[in-house]
Amino acid sequence: MTGRTAFGRVFDVPDGYVNTPSIGIPPAVTADAVAAAVDRWRRGADAPPDFDEAVAASRRGFADLIGVPADRVAIGASASQLLAVVAAGVPDGGKVLAAAGEFTSTTFPFAAQEHRGVTVTEVDLGELARSVPGHDLVVVSVVQSADGAIAALDELREAAREAGTAVVLDVSQAAGWLPLRLDWADWVVCAGYKWLLSPRGSAWLAVHPRALERGVPVAAGWFAGENPWQTLYGMPLRLARGARAFDLSPVWLAHVGAAVSLPYLASLDIAEVRDHCVKLADALLAGLGLPERGSAIVSVDGDAARLEETGVRASFRAGKARFGFHLYNTMDDVERVLSALA
Numbered sequence: 001m002t003g004r005t006a007f008g009r010v011f012d013v014p015d016g017y018v019n020t021p022s023i024g025i026p027p028a029v030t031a032d033a034v035a036a037a038v039d040r041w042r043r044g045a046d047a048p049p050d051f052d053e054a055v056a057a058s059r060r061g062f063a064d065l066i067g068v069p070a071d072r073v074a075i076g077a078s079a080s081q082l083l084a085v086v087a088a089g090v091p092d093g094g095k096v097l098a099a100a101g102e103f104t105s106t107t108f109p110f111a112a113q114e115h116r117g118v119t120v121t122e123v124d125l126g127e128l129a130r131s132v133p134g135h136d137l138v139v140v141s142v143v144q145s146a147d148g149a150i151a152a153l154d155e156l157r158e159a160a161r162e163a164g165t166a167v168v169l170d171v172s173q174a175a176g177w178l179p180l181r182l183d184w185a186d187w188v189v190c191a192g193y194k195w196l197l198s199p200r201g202s203a204w205l206a207v208h209p210r211a212l213e214r215g216v217p218v219a220a221g222w223f224a225g226e227n228p229w230q231t232l233y234g235m236p237l238r239l240a241r242g243a244r245a246f247d248l249s250p251v252w253l254a255h256v257g258a259a260v261s262l263p264y265l266a267s268l269d270i271a272e273v274r275d276h277c278v279k280l281a282d283a284l285l286a287g288l289g290l291p292e293r294g295s296a297i298v299s300v301d302g303d304a305a306r307l308e309e310t311g312v313r314a315s316f317r318a319g320k321a322r323f324g325f326h327l328y329n330t331m332d333d334v335e336r337v338l339s340a341l342a
Contacts, residue, residue: 003028004328007268011328016311016336020324021145021173021297024197030260034199037256049229051252054259058192061262062204065196065270066171066188067181074205074246075255079172079191080105081219082205083139084112085246086168086187088216090137093117097135097165099125101318103145105191106170110139129155132163137186139168143178146318148281148297150178157184166211177277177296177326179270186211192254195296195326197261201254207243215246223249273327280325280334287338298323302341310340 003010009027017025026034040046055075063070076082087109090096096110100122111120123131125144129152132138138160140151153169160167166186174180176195182188188206192198207215217224217239224247225231226240239245265273277296284298285291302321307314314337315322323337 004330006328007273009264009327013328014311014313016333017313018323018325018329018333018337019313019315020195020326021148021317021322022194022315022324024176024194024326025328026197026199026257026261027264030197030257030264033260034253034257037253041253048252051250051255054252054255055250058198058202058255058258058262059204061258061266062175062190062196063206064266065175065180065262066183066190066206068183068188068206072206072208072243074207074243074248075250076203076205076219076246076248077201077251077254078105078203079170079189080109081248082189082203082246083109083168083170083187084218085205085215086110086137087113087118088218089214090116090118094119094136095134096120097128097131097138098122099128099140099144099151101144101146102139103141103170103172106139106141106189110137125149125151128152129159132156132159132165135163135165137166137168139170141170141173142180143171143173143295143297145173146322147299147320148173148293148295148322148324150174150295166214173297176265177270177273179274182206183208187215192258192262195324196258196265197326198258199251199254199256201251202258205243205246207246209242212242212245217246219248220245221249223247276327277325277329280329280331281323283331283334284323284325284337287334288341296325298325300341307337307340310336312337312340 013025192202193200282292299320
Protein backbone atom coordinates (compact mmCIF):
# COMPACT_ATOMS: atom_id res chain seq x y z
CA MET A 1 0.00 0.00 0.00
CA THR A 2 1.29 3.44 -0.92
CA GLY A 3 -0.14 6.84 -0.24
CA ARG A 4 -2.01 8.57 -3.04
CA THR A 5 -2.33 12.33 -3.20
CA ALA A 6 -5.72 13.49 -4.44
CA PHE A 7 -7.53 16.79 -4.09
CA GLY A 8 -4.86 18.12 -1.76
CA ARG A 9 -4.80 15.21 0.71
CA VAL A 10 -2.89 11.95 1.12
CA PHE A 11 -4.93 8.74 1.22
CA ASP A 12 -3.45 5.40 2.26
CA VAL A 13 -5.76 3.56 -0.09
CA PRO A 14 -4.79 0.22 -1.68
CA ASP A 15 -4.80 -0.25 -5.43
CA GLY A 16 -8.12 -1.58 -6.66
CA TYR A 17 -10.16 -0.22 -3.76
CA VAL A 18 -13.54 0.72 -5.23
CA ASN A 19 -15.71 0.00 -2.21
CA THR A 20 -16.54 3.52 -1.00
CA PRO A 21 -20.30 2.79 -1.10
CA SER A 22 -19.59 0.41 1.80
CA ILE A 23 -16.67 2.08 3.59
CA GLY A 24 -14.94 5.30 2.60
CA ILE A 25 -11.17 5.64 3.10
CA PRO A 26 -10.31 8.71 5.19
CA PRO A 27 -7.58 11.19 4.38
CA ALA A 28 -4.45 10.36 6.36
CA VAL A 29 -4.94 13.51 8.45
CA THR A 30 -8.37 12.26 9.52
CA ALA A 31 -7.04 8.87 10.56
CA ASP A 32 -4.17 10.60 12.38
CA ALA A 33 -6.62 12.80 14.29
CA VAL A 34 -8.60 9.76 15.43
CA ALA A 35 -5.41 7.90 16.38
CA ALA A 36 -4.28 10.89 18.43
CA ALA A 37 -7.67 10.97 20.17
CA VAL A 38 -7.37 7.26 20.97
CA ASP A 39 -3.94 7.92 22.45
CA ARG A 40 -5.36 10.71 24.61
CA TRP A 41 -8.16 8.38 25.68
CA ARG A 42 -5.76 5.67 26.80
CA ARG A 43 -3.91 8.27 28.88
CA GLY A 44 -7.02 9.88 30.37
CA ALA A 45 -6.03 13.20 28.82
CA ASP A 46 -9.48 14.39 27.73
CA ALA A 47 -12.56 15.66 29.54
CA PRO A 48 -16.04 15.33 27.95
CA PRO A 49 -16.36 19.03 26.97
CA ASP A 50 -13.12 18.73 25.00
CA PHE A 51 -15.12 17.06 22.21
CA ASP A 52 -17.69 19.84 21.83
CA GLU A 53 -15.75 21.68 19.12
CA ALA A 54 -15.36 18.49 17.04
CA VAL A 55 -19.11 17.95 17.19
CA ALA A 56 -19.73 21.57 16.21
CA ALA A 57 -17.25 21.36 13.32
CA SER A 58 -18.84 18.21 11.90
CA ARG A 59 -22.28 19.79 12.22
CA ARG A 60 -21.10 22.87 10.28
CA GLY A 61 -19.37 20.73 7.68
CA PHE A 62 -22.50 18.71 6.93
CA ALA A 63 -24.59 21.86 6.75
CA ASP A 64 -22.19 23.36 4.21
CA LEU A 65 -22.23 20.20 2.08
CA ILE A 66 -26.01 20.21 1.67
CA GLY A 67 -26.56 23.97 1.66
CA VAL A 68 -28.41 24.58 4.92
CA PRO A 69 -27.66 26.67 8.04
CA ALA A 70 -25.80 24.76 10.77
CA ASP A 71 -28.57 25.40 13.29
CA ARG A 72 -30.83 23.12 11.25
CA VAL A 73 -28.62 20.08 11.83
CA ALA A 74 -29.00 17.39 14.50
CA ILE A 75 -26.33 14.77 15.15
CA GLY A 76 -26.74 11.04 15.62
CA ALA A 77 -25.00 7.70 15.20
CA SER A 78 -26.76 6.19 12.17
CA ALA A 79 -29.25 7.11 9.47
CA SER A 80 -31.95 4.77 10.78
CA GLN A 81 -31.65 6.14 14.33
CA LEU A 82 -32.17 9.68 13.07
CA LEU A 83 -34.99 8.69 10.73
CA ALA A 84 -36.79 7.18 13.73
CA VAL A 85 -37.28 10.80 14.84
CA VAL A 86 -39.18 11.45 11.61
CA ALA A 87 -41.06 8.14 11.51
CA ALA A 88 -42.38 8.57 15.04
CA GLY A 89 -43.97 11.83 13.96
CA VAL A 90 -45.92 10.37 11.03
CA PRO A 91 -49.60 10.59 12.05
CA ASP A 92 -51.55 7.43 12.82
CA GLY A 93 -52.70 5.93 9.55
CA GLY A 94 -50.16 8.00 7.61
CA LYS A 95 -49.19 7.06 4.06
CA VAL A 96 -45.51 6.94 3.19
CA LEU A 97 -44.13 6.64 -0.35
CA ALA A 98 -40.72 5.10 -1.09
CA ALA A 99 -38.68 3.86 -4.03
CA ALA A 100 -38.78 0.13 -4.66
CA GLY A 101 -35.59 -1.60 -3.55
CA GLU A 102 -34.63 1.30 -1.27
CA PHE A 103 -31.94 0.71 1.36
CA THR A 104 -33.75 -0.66 4.38
CA SER A 105 -32.21 1.76 6.89
CA THR A 106 -34.15 4.40 4.97
CA THR A 107 -37.52 2.60 4.90
CA PHE A 108 -37.57 0.31 7.96
CA PRO A 109 -38.01 3.16 10.49
CA PHE A 110 -41.31 3.96 8.74
CA ALA A 111 -42.35 0.35 8.23
CA ALA A 112 -41.83 -0.19 11.97
CA GLN A 113 -44.75 2.19 12.57
CA GLU A 114 -47.20 -0.33 11.09
CA HIS A 115 -48.77 -0.86 14.52
CA ARG A 116 -50.13 2.71 14.24
CA GLY A 117 -51.61 2.10 10.81
CA VAL A 118 -48.71 3.70 8.95
CA THR A 119 -48.25 2.15 5.49
CA VAL A 120 -45.25 2.27 3.15
CA THR A 121 -45.94 2.01 -0.58
CA GLU A 122 -43.07 1.26 -2.98
CA VAL A 123 -42.92 2.38 -6.61
CA ASP A 124 -40.16 2.36 -9.19
CA LEU A 125 -37.72 5.25 -8.73
CA GLY A 126 -38.75 6.74 -12.08
CA GLU A 127 -42.40 6.76 -10.96
CA LEU A 128 -41.74 8.42 -7.60
CA ALA A 129 -42.59 12.04 -8.44
CA ARG A 130 -45.85 11.26 -10.24
CA SER A 131 -46.90 8.97 -7.37
CA VAL A 132 -46.59 11.63 -4.65
CA PRO A 133 -50.25 12.78 -4.54
CA GLY A 134 -52.22 11.03 -1.81
CA HIS A 135 -49.21 10.48 0.46
CA ASP A 136 -48.26 12.27 3.67
CA LEU A 137 -44.53 11.78 3.21
CA VAL A 138 -42.09 10.57 0.58
CA VAL A 139 -38.69 9.13 1.53
CA VAL A 140 -35.92 8.36 -0.95
CA SER A 141 -32.16 8.11 -1.24
CA VAL A 142 -30.80 10.79 -3.57
CA VAL A 143 -28.44 8.13 -4.93
CA GLN A 144 -29.61 4.54 -4.68
CA SER A 145 -27.32 2.21 -2.73
CA ALA A 146 -27.85 -0.86 -4.91
CA ASP A 147 -27.05 0.58 -8.32
CA GLY A 148 -26.21 4.30 -8.08
CA ALA A 149 -29.41 5.52 -9.75
CA ILE A 150 -29.99 9.22 -9.04
CA ALA A 151 -33.41 10.50 -8.00
CA ALA A 152 -35.01 13.27 -10.08
CA LEU A 153 -35.02 15.84 -7.29
CA ASP A 154 -36.42 18.77 -9.27
CA GLU A 155 -39.46 16.72 -10.26
CA LEU A 156 -39.88 15.41 -6.74
CA ARG A 157 -39.62 18.87 -5.23
CA GLU A 158 -42.32 20.28 -7.50
CA ALA A 159 -44.64 17.30 -7.07
CA ALA A 160 -44.31 17.43 -3.27
CA ARG A 161 -44.93 21.18 -3.23
CA GLU A 162 -48.11 20.83 -5.26
CA ALA A 163 -49.39 17.91 -3.15
CA GLY A 164 -48.35 19.33 0.23
CA THR A 165 -46.32 16.19 0.90
CA ALA A 166 -43.29 16.19 3.19
CA VAL A 167 -39.95 15.05 1.73
CA VAL A 168 -37.23 13.00 3.43
CA LEU A 169 -33.93 12.62 1.56
CA ASP A 170 -31.14 10.19 2.44
CA VAL A 171 -27.83 11.47 1.05
CA SER A 172 -25.59 8.73 2.47
CA GLN A 173 -24.56 7.71 -1.07
CA ALA A 174 -24.55 11.25 -2.46
CA ALA A 175 -23.05 13.80 -0.05
CA GLY A 176 -19.33 14.16 -0.65
CA TRP A 177 -19.34 13.65 -4.42
CA LEU A 178 -22.63 15.07 -5.72
CA PRO A 179 -23.32 18.83 -5.50
CA LEU A 180 -26.35 19.30 -3.27
CA ARG A 181 -28.58 22.24 -2.37
CA LEU A 182 -31.29 20.76 -0.19
CA ASP A 183 -32.55 23.62 1.96
CA TRP A 184 -36.03 22.96 0.51
CA ALA A 185 -36.39 19.39 1.88
CA ASP A 186 -38.18 18.73 5.17
CA TRP A 187 -35.50 16.35 6.40
CA VAL A 188 -32.09 15.31 5.05
CA VAL A 189 -30.23 12.41 6.66
CA CYS A 190 -26.72 11.07 6.11
CA ALA A 191 -24.33 8.51 7.56
CA GLY A 192 -20.69 9.60 7.64
CA TYR A 193 -18.73 6.43 7.00
CA LYS A 194 -19.14 6.22 3.24
CA TRP A 195 -18.53 9.19 0.93
CA LEU A 196 -17.98 11.59 3.86
CA LEU A 197 -14.82 9.67 4.82
CA SER A 198 -15.62 9.66 8.54
CA PRO A 199 -15.72 6.96 11.22
CA ARG A 200 -18.87 4.92 11.63
CA GLY A 201 -20.95 6.38 14.45
CA SER A 202 -21.30 9.83 12.89
CA ALA A 203 -24.56 10.82 11.21
CA TRP A 204 -26.59 14.00 10.70
CA LEU A 205 -30.21 15.04 10.19
CA ALA A 206 -31.06 18.43 8.72
CA VAL A 207 -34.51 19.61 9.80
CA HIS A 208 -36.42 22.35 7.97
CA PRO A 209 -38.03 24.85 10.37
CA ARG A 210 -41.49 23.88 9.11
CA ALA A 211 -40.80 20.26 10.13
CA LEU A 212 -39.54 20.89 13.66
CA GLU A 213 -42.89 20.22 15.30
CA ARG A 214 -43.41 17.03 13.28
CA GLY A 215 -40.42 15.15 14.65
CA VAL A 216 -40.45 13.21 17.92
CA PRO A 217 -37.19 13.16 19.96
CA VAL A 218 -37.45 9.42 20.64
CA ALA A 219 -33.83 9.22 21.85
CA ALA A 220 -33.81 12.44 23.88
CA GLY A 221 -30.96 12.62 26.35
CA TRP A 222 -28.67 15.09 28.04
CA PHE A 223 -27.04 16.26 24.79
CA ALA A 224 -30.42 17.33 23.42
CA GLY A 225 -30.68 20.00 26.12
CA GLU A 226 -30.30 23.69 25.38
CA ASN A 227 -27.09 23.63 27.41
CA PRO A 228 -26.06 19.98 27.65
CA TRP A 229 -23.77 20.57 30.59
CA GLN A 230 -26.74 21.92 32.57
CA THR A 231 -29.13 19.15 31.51
CA LEU A 232 -27.42 16.25 33.21
CA TYR A 233 -29.82 15.51 36.08
CA GLY A 234 -33.44 15.72 37.04
CA MET A 235 -36.76 16.66 35.51
CA PRO A 236 -38.51 18.41 33.88
CA LEU A 237 -37.83 17.74 30.21
CA ARG A 238 -35.94 20.74 28.83
CA LEU A 239 -34.89 20.24 25.24
CA ALA A 240 -32.99 22.64 23.02
CA ARG A 241 -34.88 24.84 20.63
CA GLY A 242 -34.62 23.84 17.00
CA ALA A 243 -32.95 20.81 15.46
CA ARG A 244 -30.65 20.21 18.42
CA ALA A 245 -33.65 18.81 20.31
CA PHE A 246 -33.08 15.68 18.21
CA ASP A 247 -29.36 15.34 19.02
CA LEU A 248 -28.04 12.01 20.20
CA SER A 249 -25.17 11.96 22.67
CA PRO A 250 -22.18 12.06 20.32
CA VAL A 251 -19.87 9.17 19.54
CA TRP A 252 -16.81 11.21 20.40
CA LEU A 253 -14.11 9.48 18.37
CA ALA A 254 -16.37 9.39 15.31
CA HIS A 255 -16.85 13.15 15.46
CA VAL A 256 -13.13 13.74 15.94
CA GLY A 257 -12.67 12.19 12.49
CA ALA A 258 -15.71 13.85 10.96
CA ALA A 259 -14.50 17.24 12.19
CA VAL A 260 -11.50 16.84 9.87
CA SER A 261 -13.11 15.15 6.87
CA LEU A 262 -16.32 17.18 6.50
CA PRO A 263 -14.80 20.68 6.49
CA TYR A 264 -12.21 19.40 4.00
CA LEU A 265 -14.90 18.03 1.67
CA ALA A 266 -16.97 21.20 2.06
CA SER A 267 -13.94 23.27 1.00
CA LEU A 268 -13.67 21.45 -2.34
CA ASP A 269 -15.37 22.28 -5.62
CA ILE A 270 -17.91 19.46 -5.43
CA ALA A 271 -18.75 19.86 -9.10
CA GLU A 272 -15.11 19.06 -9.84
CA VAL A 273 -15.30 16.08 -7.48
CA ARG A 274 -18.44 14.85 -9.25
CA ASP A 275 -16.80 15.17 -12.65
CA HIS A 276 -13.78 13.17 -11.44
CA CYS A 277 -15.87 10.39 -9.92
CA VAL A 278 -18.36 10.14 -12.80
CA LYS A 279 -15.59 10.14 -15.40
CA LEU A 280 -14.11 7.02 -13.81
CA ALA A 281 -17.45 5.28 -13.35
CA ASP A 282 -18.55 6.01 -16.91
CA ALA A 283 -15.16 4.85 -18.21
CA LEU A 284 -15.80 1.50 -16.54
CA LEU A 285 -19.21 1.25 -18.18
CA ALA A 286 -17.80 2.24 -21.56
CA GLY A 287 -15.11 -0.40 -21.20
CA LEU A 288 -17.84 -2.97 -20.67
CA GLY A 289 -19.80 -1.74 -23.68
CA LEU A 290 -22.55 -0.33 -21.47
CA PRO A 291 -24.17 3.12 -21.60
CA GLU A 292 -22.88 5.86 -19.31
CA ARG A 293 -25.08 6.72 -16.32
CA GLY A 294 -23.55 9.84 -14.78
CA SER A 295 -23.24 8.34 -11.30
CA ALA A 296 -20.20 7.57 -9.14
CA ILE A 297 -21.63 4.10 -8.44
CA VAL A 298 -21.67 1.30 -11.00
CA SER A 299 -23.52 -2.01 -10.63
CA VAL A 300 -22.84 -4.83 -13.09
CA ASP A 301 -22.56 -8.61 -13.29
CA GLY A 302 -19.33 -9.88 -11.77
CA ASP A 303 -17.66 -12.87 -10.15
CA ALA A 304 -16.69 -12.36 -6.51
CA ALA A 305 -13.84 -14.85 -6.57
CA ARG A 306 -12.33 -13.33 -9.70
CA LEU A 307 -12.51 -9.82 -8.26
CA GLU A 308 -10.81 -10.93 -5.07
CA GLU A 309 -8.08 -12.79 -6.98
CA THR A 310 -7.19 -9.67 -8.94
CA GLY A 311 -7.09 -7.41 -5.88
CA VAL A 312 -10.33 -5.55 -6.55
CA ARG A 313 -12.13 -4.50 -3.37
CA ALA A 314 -15.80 -4.08 -4.19
CA SER A 315 -19.13 -5.23 -2.78
CA PHE A 316 -22.10 -7.25 -3.97
CA ARG A 317 -25.58 -5.79 -3.66
CA ALA A 318 -28.90 -6.97 -5.16
CA GLY A 319 -27.11 -9.72 -7.07
CA LYS A 320 -24.63 -7.40 -8.79
CA ALA A 321 -21.03 -6.34 -8.27
CA ARG A 322 -21.04 -2.75 -7.03
CA PHE A 323 -18.15 -0.32 -7.57
CA GLY A 324 -17.82 3.24 -6.31
CA PHE A 325 -15.27 5.86 -7.42
CA HIS A 326 -14.26 8.68 -5.09
CA LEU A 327 -11.54 11.32 -4.73
CA TYR A 328 -8.71 8.83 -4.39
CA ASN A 329 -9.54 6.59 -7.36
CA THR A 330 -7.75 6.73 -10.72
CA MET A 331 -7.95 5.19 -14.18
CA ASP A 332 -5.62 2.48 -12.90
CA ASP A 333 -8.47 1.29 -10.68
CA VAL A 334 -10.81 1.28 -13.67
CA GLU A 335 -8.35 -0.81 -15.69
CA ARG A 336 -7.95 -3.25 -12.82
CA VAL A 337 -11.71 -3.74 -12.59
CA LEU A 338 -12.02 -4.16 -16.36
CA SER A 339 -9.28 -6.78 -16.30
CA ALA A 340 -11.05 -8.64 -13.51
CA LEU A 341 -14.36 -8.56 -15.35
CA ALA A 342 -12.92 -9.53 -18.73
